[in-house]
Amino acid sequence: MEVLFKVIRQQHNSSPVLQTYLLEVEPGNTILDCLNRIKWEQDGTLAYRKNCRNTICGSCAMRINGRSALACKENVGSEISRLQKMRSPAFSDNTIPEITIAPLGNMPVIKDLVVDMSSFWNNLEAVTPYVSTAARQVPEREFLQTPQERSLLDQTGNCIMCGACYSECNAREVNSDFVGPHALAKAYRMVADSRDQDTENRLENYNEGTKGVWGCTRCLYCDSVCPMEVAPLEQITKIKQEILTRKQASDGRSIRHRKVLVELVKEGGWIDERKFGLHVVGNYFRDLRGLLSLAPLGLRMIAKGKFPLSFESSEGTQQVRSLIEAVQETVEARG
Template sequence: MEVLFKVIRQQHNSSAKVQTYLLEVEPGNTILDCLNRIKWEQDGTLAFRKNCRNTICGSCAMRINGRSALACKENVGSEISRLQQLAAHTSKTNAIPEITIAPLGNMPVIKDLVVDMNDFWNNLEAIAPYVSTASRNVPEREFLQTPEERSRLDQTGNCIMCGACFSECNGFEVNSKFVGPHALAKAYRMVADNRDSETENRLEKYNEGTQGVWGCTRCFYCNSVCPMDVAPLDQITKIKQEIIAHKQKSDSRSIRHRKVLVELVKAGGWIDERQFGLQVVGNYFRDLRGLLGIVPLGLRMLVKGKFPLSFEPSEGTQQVRSLIEAIQEEGSRE
């Protein structure tokens, strides 16, 4: 079958352009197979990273038809099927199937499909991605773990640092201080490791501003593109749960947001917006700057008739409260 490959090509600090290559391929050919043929048979100047060809090293991550993936894992047949499913909802069809390949996002392009991953690696280093035993006596032999303790590390240990999640991260796109899902997934790997002696310090660090877990926008893209099912968003959520369990509402606005939300919903079935702003932003009238910051919003809401002057609990408050308490009880058992 003939497939038209549209490759987004670019030199460092220059405008991108689309270059097309027509190939006769088999449905089982991987995208990396096709890129190799383009380079070997049609255009030796095309630049891209590759290594293992077996979904192990993570080198060949790139955007394939708009989503970040490993070129050695995705094949022509599955990509065309996916595009055909999308095309079924539109009137646009192509006589020759097209596959568009672009460099990873959130990282500057060096050449063609090769990106500069310095931010990616620097952000990983920022979370101290190694087990620390500095405060403990090092045993004569290895630190032993039970199978249950080791199993907590399995999912995050599967990360191959391909950069797919970082490429799609909306949190980093709008906030360059956010360390990214790859770093925080590895961070949970450290938090969950019973051999690590820096858990409290780690949670303090990951709780800082929007560079840690609170910078995540919960868009779910990292989970959807991860080729190894690491589920970075799930790991970020676990760190948040650890932080909330160790912190008081007065410690930060992010923690108050979570705890106050649950308390208000338990109390009334839904959020009492009058209390929410005062308790979260105003820190129960302790944060004068925060209170002054929401005054203009409150006045605009009053003028528009949108400020809730009273609050009526939901008719299903008891059911909502029971559900939350059941979840909390289940979490405490874990």
């Protein structure tokens, strides 16, 4: 069958252009197979990365029809089927199906589908992604782990550093300080590693401002595009839980935000917005500067009739409270 490939091409510091290539392909051909044919048969100037061709190295990550994926893993048939289910204008019974290929996001383009991954690697290095045994004496034998201890590292150990999650990260797009889901997934691997002796310092670093776990917007894009099912958001959530069990609500606004939210939902079934701002930003009336910062917004809300003067608990509050307490007890028991 014929497929029209639309490739976003770009030189460094120049505007992208769309170039089309028509290929006769089989449904089982991977996107990487098709790019190879384009380069070998039609346009030798096309630039992209590749290596193993077997979903191991992560080199061929790119955006395929708007989502970051591995070109060696996705095939023509599955992409056309996905477009058909989405009722995309790129596919109809009367036209040649189209597949659009673009470079990864959140990283500057070097040429065509090749991006500069310096920020990706620098942010990984920022979380110190290696086991620290500095506090131990050098042993006569290696540091051994039980099968149970090692199993905690399996999921994060599957990461192949392809950059798909980083490319789709909304938090990274608006906050250049955020280290990214790939780095924090690796960070949890270090937190969970029984051989590591620097857990407390790590958690302090990951708790810092919005460059660590609190910068995550929980959009789930990282989980949805990960080709290895590492689930970066799940790992970020685990780090947050480790931090929350060690911190008091007075230790920082990010900590209060999470704890106050849970407290208010337990209390009334949903969030009492009046208390939420005062407790989180005003630190339970202890932070005068925070309280003053709320005044302009509060006055505007009152003027427009948007400030709730009373609060009514939701129906089923007791049931909500019981569910939250059951989850908390389960987490504590596992911890």
